[in-house]
Amino acid sequence: MRELKANDVFKPGSFPEHTYISRTSSEFSYSYEFRLRQALNTSGFLTSVIGPSKAGKTVLCEKVIGQDNIVSLTGSDFKYSHPFWVTVANKVGLSIEGEQVQTTSTVGDRLPGVSQSILSSMKEKFITGKDQVIEYFKQNNLVLVLDDFHYASEEIQLEIAQQLKDAIRKEFPAIAISLPHRADDAIRKNPDLSGRLSLINIEPWKPDALQKIAVTGFDALGITIDPKLVETLAAESLTSPQLMQSICLNLCLLLDIDNNMSIIKIEDPSTLQTAFRATTTNLPYKDIVKRLKSGPSTRGQKRKTFSIHDGEEADIYDLLLKAIAIDPPSTALSLDSLKSRFDEILGNHPSKPDKNKIKSAIEQTQTIIDTSGSIYQVFEWKDEMLYVLEPLFLFYLRWGMH
Ligand SMILES: Nc1ncnc2c1ncn2[C@@H]1O[C@H](COP(=O)(O)OP(=O)(O)O)[C@@H](O)[C@H]1O
Ligand SMILES: [Mg+2]
Known part of the structure; x- marks a missing residue:
């Protein structure tokens, strides 16, 4: 038996006694x-x-x-x-x-x-x-x-x-x-x-502070974790200590570290991917993604689609969510970077949407967000930048089943 259980250490929903990290405010340079x-x-x-x-x-x-x-x-x-x-x-x-x-x-x-x-x-x-x-x-x-x-x-x-x-x-x-x-x-x-x-x-969390949550927690459990994996964990957690706590907890549960005393080191990157997917199961974004993917009403007309990998057909609203979701995870995307993400997804497709088309799809999506309930307030288009307001939403886009 380990001295502590995984759910004593990683606490996504309450006070993290064993993984509390103190941060310094950049405004004052005091904690x-x-x-x-x-x-x-x-x-x-x-x-x-x-x-x-x-x-x-x-x-x-x-x-x-x-x-x-x-x-x-x-x-x-x-x-x-x-x-x-x-x-x-x-x-x-x-x-x-x-x-x-x-x-x-x-x-x-x-x-x-x-x-x-x-x-x-x-x-x-x-x-x-x-x-x-x-x-x-x-x-x-x-x-x-x-x-x-x-x-x-x-x-x-x-x-x-x-x-x-x-x-x-x-x-x-x-x-x-x-x-x-x-x-x-x-x-x-x-x-x-x-x-x-x-x-x-209180400022959003930066990667180094997020990394400390994982390092401190696994240390308390008597497990070392490869620093490269800790970096990936922090990048996926975006700006959210809660997401970091939640991913680490799921990683422990998947590896059954409470019962499996032989685990003293985590170094296989593929276990992280499983943990990311497991972490999305409780996130409430399925319907929101569905709504945003469908875009504004077309009054019965069929929207132009693009074939992407594996024969999947995607319209511009599907593509927008895919573009937000792909690597590297980021909560602030300029129109230029969204355009290059579209290009990356579409490869050498002959008629890729230009910046104006992308911009108008973002504006239409923003209208749907603005006219829906508060749980829909997942991103905001402002000054030609798309800001993800809810890190958990981006995480769900990247790893959830939708
Ligand atoms: N200083 C911290 N160190 C480690 N984890 C933290 C810290 N602050 C927050 N968390 C994690 O984030 C979760 C949410 O924090 P909370 O204080 O409820 O957020 P808020 O009140 O800003 O909505 C906590 O339950 C904990 O898992
Ligand atoms: Mg609170």
Whole structure:
């Protein structure tokens, strides 16, 4: 038996105790852990953490604050009908100031038919409740983490920002976590909070940091892995530590390393390919790929197809996804590089699509993305560049069955 099991070491869905990697922010040349500690020690400030999906925002908070000291609420936990402080109090099992607080809203001024005197007594009670919560957090060393703040409606975001503005003056420790591009303008662009924010921008992961996850993890399992394979693992993980954790875990499961003690070295590149394919089985992109491949409606007309290898016929929308998927994996592709990828796939086909045709296919696909649900937001065409927004989608295109 090994000392640790593969799923203790590689944790794609939770806190990676044995494979936690500390990174340095290029903006400040300090580690993110230092930045967060510094922010939390600057009392009177609110901390705003922004970074791509699955880049380690929650895990960073868990590392620095400790799971026991985090009170985590997400943007969708807040309801307009429920005052902010009541929601926070409920979360820590505190009951504040009885029913009035529960039934009114902090923006009670908008309630019709409530007299001013009742309103002000409600507000008074409310303030005591709020102070109670703030005290409780301070005494117990708790930090409020508003995770995925962008899930709250704009109206609720503003209300929360308003409440926090007051509370941070009283040294209430709070962090708001958001995705970039999604408005957390309620915080970063709020004039009342300007000069009172600690800003932490989490960058996408680079290959050297991703490599450390694999090296550290296999080392903890008593297995050495060929550095060339580690490089390939990092390239396939794109910018995602979660993908790296997931591929490594699948590699261990396929090799049955928990039971097979004779494995002390991994050096066969073909095992990686099997692990990549196994890692795609839980990814939810099948229908999305199907939709994007079919392109815009042709009103019954047949689209021109090109024969590619093995007699497969592909139209321009199929080709676009293939061009995004081929080697080397990249999350930012210029029109020129897409054109050469088309050329590579089509070889010496007599009528290869030119750049204009490719561009218009990308624009059509972007329209499909823009008019579909949020899970469709997998890439973005901007300033003549195609950016893959969701690394897991590109990984699925490369290795999934579709
Ligand atoms: N510092 C890190 N070291 C190693 N793995 C990490 C690190 N940060 C994140 N991960 C991996 O990525 C997964 C997603 O991280 P998470 O913090 O949930 O992302 P976010 O909150 O940004 O969406 C984690 O469960 C873990 O597997
Ligand atoms: Mg998170």
